[in-house]
Amino acid sequence: xxxxxxxxxxxxxxxxxxxxxxxxxxxxxxxxxxxxxxxxxxxxxxxxxxxxxxxxxxxxxxxxxxxxxxxxxxxxxxxxxxxxxxxxxxxxxxxxxxxxxxxxxxxxxxxxxxxxxxxxxxxxxxxxxxxxxxxxxxxxxxxxxxxxxxxxxxxxxxxxxxxxxxxxxxxxxxxxxxxxxxxxxxxxxxxxxxxxxxxxxxxxxxxxxxxxxxxxxxxxxxxx
Numbered sequence: 001x002x003x004x005x006x007x008x009x010x011x012x013x014x015x016x017x018x019x020x021x022x023x024x025x026x027x028x029x030x031x032x033x034x035x036x037x038x039x040x041x042x043x044x045x046x047x048x049x050x051x052x053x054x055x056x057x058x059x060x061x062x063x064x065x066x067x068x069x070x071x072x073x074x075x076x077x078x079x080x081x082x083x084x085x086x087x088x089x090x091x092x093x094x095x096x097x098x099x100x101x102x103x104x105x106x107x108x109x110x111x112x113x114x115x116x117x118x119x120x121x122x123x124x125x126x127x128x129x130x131x132x133x134x135x136x137x138x139x140x141x142x143x144x145x146x147x148x149x150x151x152x153x154x155x156x157x158x159x160x161x162x163x164x165x166x167x168x169x170x171x172x173x174x175x176x177x178x179x180x181x182x183x184x185x186x187x188x189x190x191x192x193x194x195x196x197x198x199x200x201x202x203x204x205x206x207x208x209x210x211x212x213x214x215x216x217x218x219x220x221x222x223x224x
Contacts, residue, residue: 011180013139013154016161018047018054018130028124030075030117033067034106040127042095046168047130049089049098053205054160064201065089066125067102074119080109090167090201132165144181144188148220151213156205163208164200175200177212191219 023044027033037045048066061069063085072081083105092098110116119125137158141150162176170179174196181192194215200208 009142009183011141011176013137013141013150013158014161015135015137015155015157016054016165017133017135017157018051018160019133020047020051020055021129021131023127023129025127026124027127028119028121030077030080030106030110030113033070033125034103034110036127037099037103037106041129042099043131044127044129045095045099045102047128050160050164051128051130053164054157070119070123070125071117074123074125075117077109077117080105080117083109088201090199132161134161144184144191145220147177147216148213151209151216154209156209159205159209159212163198163212167200191216194219 023040025036025040025044027036049064052061052064052066062072063069063081065084065087068081068084068087071077071084075081084102087098087101087105089098092101135157137154139150139154141147164175166176166179167173170176172179174182178192178196181188181195195212198208198211198215203211
C-alpha cells in the first residue's frame with residue numbers, strides 16, 4: 001500500500017524534515033519550565049522529545065530528550081535529569097498525557113528542593129515547536145520482498161517519517177512498514193510483529209535503519 005492510501009498494495013517512500021519554529025517562550029528556572037509546559041503547544045513537546053533525531057548537531061547529548069539535557073547542563077540538577085531521561089514518550093497515550101508526566105516529575109522535584117534551580121541567562125531553555133515537511137522520494141516498494149534491498153538506502157528522514165512519526169498518524173499507533181505488511185493478510189504478519197517490536201526511542205535513526213534492515217533480511221532468509 002501507499003503509506004497514505006490503504007487501498008493500494010504499493011508503499012510510497014516519503015522523506016521528511018522537521019521545521020523548527022520559535023515559540024517566544026523560554027525558562028530560566030524550574031518553576032518557569034513548569035508554567036510554560038502547562039501552556040506550550042503540543043508540537044513543542046513532540047519536538048523536544050523526538051526532534052533531536054533529525055537535528056544536525058556536533059555534540060552527543062547525554063539523554064534522549066531536551067528537557068533532561070537542560071536539567072543536567074542548564075540547571076546542574078543530575079537527579080532531575082535522570083528522572084526526566086527515563087520518560088519514554090511512546091508509553092503515553094498522546095502528547096497531553098506526556099505533558100502531564102513532565103509536569104508531575106517537575107512538581108515532585110520542586111516540592112523536595114529547598115531552592116528553585118536556576119540556569120544562567122545564556123543557558124535558559126528555549127521552547128521550539130515543529131512542523132513536519134514531507135517530500136515525495138518517488139521510490140515505490142511493490143513487494144515486501146523488496147524491503148531488504150530498499151531499507152538500507154532510504155534516508156534517515158524516511159525512517160523518521162515511516163517508523164516514528166507514523167505512530168501518531170495511524171489509528172493503532174503502528175509504524176508504516178508494519179501497517180503495510182498487515183495489508184497482505186497473515187502472509188507477513190510475523191515480519192510485521194518483529195518490526196513493531198523494535199524500540200523507536202532509544203536508538204539513533206541510523207541504528208533504527210540498521211535494525212529494521214537486519215530484521216527484514218533475517219526474516220526472508222529464514223522463510224526462504
